[in-house]
Amino acid sequence: MPSGSTDATPLLEVRNLTVRYRSRGGIARRHERIDAVNDITLHLPKGATIGLVGESGSGKSTLGKAIVRLERPYGGAVLLDGIDIFTLPERNFRPMRRRLQMIYQDSLASMNPRFTVGETIAEPLVVHRIGRRDQRSERVAELLAGVGLDSSMCDKLVVQLSGGERQRVNIARALASGPEVVIADEPTSSLDVSLQAQVLKLLKERQRQDELSVLFISHDLAVIRSVAATVAVMYLGKLVEVARRDDLFSMPLHPYSRALLLAAPQPDPRAERQRDQAPIPGEIPSPVDPPRGCRFHPRCAMASDICAAVEPQLRQVVPGHWSACHFAEALGSDPATLSFMEDPETGNARPRR
Amino acid sequence: MTQPREHDDPALAVRDLRVRFRTGREDVLAVKDVSFTVQPSETLAIVGESGSGKSATCLAIPRLLPGTAEVRGSIRFGGRELLELSQRELRHVRGKEIGLIYQDPMAALNPVRTIGAQISEVVRLHLKMSRRAARERSAELLNAVGVTPARRQLRAYPHEFSGGMRQRVVIAMAIACEPKLVIADEPTTALDVSIQAQILLLLRKLASEQNISLVFVSHDLSVVAGLADKVAVMYAGTLVEYASALELYESPVHPYTRALLAAIPDRDHIPITPRLEQTTRAVNGERSTEGCPFRRRCPSASGQCTKIPELTETAANHFVACWRAEEGGQGGKG
Numbered sequence: 001m002p003s004g005s006t007d008a009t010p011l012l013e014v015r016n017l018t019v020r021y022r023s024r025g026g027i028a029r030r031h032e033r034i035d036a037v038n039d040i041t042l043h044l045p046k047g048a049t050i051g052l053v054g055e056s057g058s059g060k061s062t063l064g065k066a067i068v069r070l071e072r073p074y075g076g077a078v079l080l081d082g083i084d085i086f087t088l089p090e091r092n093f094r095p096m097r098r099r100l101q102m103i104y105q106d107s108l109a110s111m112n113p114r115f116t117v118g119e120t121i122a123e124p125l126v127v128h129r130i131g132r133r134d135q136r137s138e139r140v141a142e143l144l145a146g147v148g149l150d151s152s153m154c155d156k157l158v159v160q161l162s163g164g165e166r167q168r169v170n171i172a173r174a175l176a177s178g179p180e181v182v183i184a185d186e187p188t189s190s191l192d193v194s195l196q197a198q199v200l201k202l203l204k205e206r207q208r209q210d211e212l213s214v215l216f217i218s219h220d221l222a223v224i225r226s227v228a229a230t231v232a233v234m235y236l237g238k239l240v241e242v243a244r245r246d247d248l249f250s251m252p253l254h255p256y257s258r259a260l261l262l263a264a265p266q267p268d269p270r271a272e273r274q275r276d277q278a279p280i281p282g283e284i285p286s287p288v289d290p291p292r293g294c295r296f297h298p299r300c301a302m303a304s305d306i307c308a309a310v311e312p313q314l315r316q317v318v319p320g321h322w323s324a325c326h327f328a329e330a331l332g333s334d335p336a337t338l339s340f341m342e343d344p345e346t347g348n349a350r351p352r353r
Numbered sequence: 354m355t356q357p358r359e360h361d362d363p364a365l366a367v368r369d370l371r372v373r374f375r376t377g378r379e380d381v382l383a384v385k386d387v388s389f390t391v392q393p394s395e396t397l398a399i400v401g402e403s404g405s406g407k408s409a410t411c412l413a414i415p416r417l418l419p420g421t422a423e424v425r426g427s428i429r430f431g432g433r434e435l436l437e438l439s440q441r442e443l444r445h446v447r448g449k450e451i452g453l454i455y456q457d458p459m460a461a462l463n464p465v466r467t468i469g470a471q472i473s474e475v476v477r478l479h480l481k482m483s484r485r486a487a488r489e490r491s492a493e494l495l496n497a498v499g500v501t502p503a504r505r506q507l508r509a510y511p512h513e514f515s516g517g518m519r520q521r522v523v524i525a526m527a528i529a530c531e532p533k534l535v536i537a538d539e540p541t542t543a544l545d546v547s548i549q550a551q552i553l554l555l556l557r558k559l560a561s562e563q564n565i566s567l568v569f570v571s572h573d574l575s576v577v578a579g580l581a582d583k584v585a586v587m588y589a590g591t592l593v594e595y596a597s598a599l600e601l602y603e604s605p606v607h608p609y610t611r612a613l614l615a616a617i618p619d620r621d622h623i624p625i626t627p628r629l630e631q632t633t634r635a636v637n638g639e640r641s642t643e644g645c646p647f648r649r650r651c652p653s654a655s656g657q658c659t660k661i662p663e664l665t666e667t668a669a670n671h672f673v674a675c676w677r678a679e680e681g682g683q684g685g686k687g
Contacts, residue, residue: 055545192402193616263550265575269598272579280547283515
């Protein structure tokens with residue numbers, strides 16, 4: 001099973017999870033069915049960080065929401081400490097919410113605009129009845145300090161904050177109940193580079209100190225690379241590759257991952273000028289009617305007949321490295337893949353053409 | 354202010370640009386004495402984080418800033434001083450001679466009209482084309498930007514398109530009248546990386562094929578690396594470094610530029626330049642301080658930094674606003 005590490009019972013287990021949306025249809029339209037998340041299995045052990053990478057339409061945000069029970073699954077399960085969270089009635093699940101928190105991508109949309117910073121961060125403490133009322137302000141101040149904000153912020157309304165400040169409040173709130181698992185959905189996407197660096201550092205510290213497990217969802221490979229030990233790549237609802245970070249970046253075994261790595265621009269004018277074509281042509285297909293066989297095949301430079309006919313399963317190609325591609329082995333032994341990251345002349349990272 | 358010495362006839366010459374926003378409560382100097390030029394067929398990247406004034410600068414050029422903005426200085430384009438034109442004259446310049454691309458394509462697209470109608474509107478307005486000719490031109494443009502099959506897509510509505518496709522349509526509208534200058538404000542920030550790669554290549558191709566001068570505003574130095582001939586780095590409303598792209602990436606001089614390059618995340622290294630962590634509000638505060646606005650966050654700051662450094666040429670066509678740079682102190686990769 002794709003996992004954050006090779007040992008131990010995972011703290012969080014996503015098992016064959018499918019999240020399906022149906023549209024009702026009508027006189028002129030038929031029923032449409034979209035499997036935003038399609039048969040995903042992933043294990044997150046204690047203290048591990050898994051980076052979940054994907055572009056729009058990959059289903060990564062839906063997966064994140066399903067894990068915290070904001071979406072109902074069509075099939076499969078999400079297990080926290082071996083218990084399927086979807087089998088519990090709300091009142092039995094509530095105590096588990098304290099252990100399983102989410103950092104939302106859109107901080108403003110996930111906050112009550114009438115709340116102050118202090119009230120926002122204290123809310124989980126109130127809901128889960130953590131600590132006495134007098135202890136809470138101390139805890140809030142502690143949490144604010146942890147995200148680099150001054151306690152004088154407490155009385156400000158959240159709408160008065162800048163994007164970066166609000167995102168930090170978002171993180172403080174997620175950590176307030178002392179969770180064991182945090183699902184971070186694009187926590188740094190709206191932040192400037194300098195703030196991004198600070199937020200990532202904070203998460204890493206908390207992870208180290210509190211043995212926090214993090215599922216870090218992002219479209220940004222560079223950010224994932226700096227936070228995650230294991231990386232999972234999603235495309236159109238499916239997992240296409242899962243590997244340890246260094247393995248994925250040095251030797252991607254799926255054409256989509258490889259192309260994604262190639263597509264990211266580098267701060268290197270000479271290398272960038274050499275590009276003459278985009279690594280991934282076209283657009284992501286509609287999830288209503290995904291391509292037959294491998295979902296990526298219409299956009300894949302390596303596609304052949306079998307790719308259009310048979311959907312490849314996610315399988316372990318080399319120990320610890322899974323890929324859903326019929327030609328994963330070929331990618332592994334392709335020198336173009338191996339010399340992916342370094343220019344022999346300058347030693348700078350650059351993609352091979 | 355030392356002017357970058359370049360060819361005599363730039364497509365765009367901005368000199369001592371000042372933009373002040375006056376609202377009832379606040380008075381913010383968003384852009385302070387910024388000067389740069391863009392040669393014909395050249396791409397200038399203006400790079401900075403939020404609060405740097407980069408957007409205010411690029412919107413000042415077509416005079417699209419809100420009424421609360423006070424703009425001073427000189428913006429010469431097409432042999433005219435843009436700040437002296439009337440609104441009517443400006444309307445002819447915008448859309449026809451200056452094309453605009455925003456971060457959010459829906460800022461430029463009307464959701465209730467077909468994209469064919471919207472592109473046609475641009476060419477009929479500025480080029481006085483007949484309806485048929487306009488439709489031909491629209492199809493031609495859609496082909497040029499990769500929205501195909503063009504004839505069918507003319508009848509589509511923006512909501513039927515993905516973000517990347519919409520941005521292609523906006524690009525088509527921006528180049529519809531063969532402008533000399535296109536200003537793009539974070540055009541790929543909202544796009545997936547795979548689509549971004551396509552759009553950046555498209556912009557590069559179009560700019561070169563059609564001899565367009567491009568001003569590309571971004572917060573991301575990686576994104577502009579492939580497109581920019583020249584880069585201007587802004588901080589708290591001022592220009593801190595201005596050089597050719599190769600020079601800037603290979604030999605960044607200003608401590609802020611170096612910090613920006615170092616902050617690009619990679620591998621294990623979560624780069625932290627501790628003093629780089631700040632909020633936009635702090636940057637606004639820095640605008641009004643005496644001396645170099647970057648002083649409080651700069652690892653190399655010293656006593657002389659209480660006086661504001663001027664932009665000086667530290668190497669051929671490489672301009673830096675930093676006292677330490679003038680001393681000949683810094684060079685080489687950060």
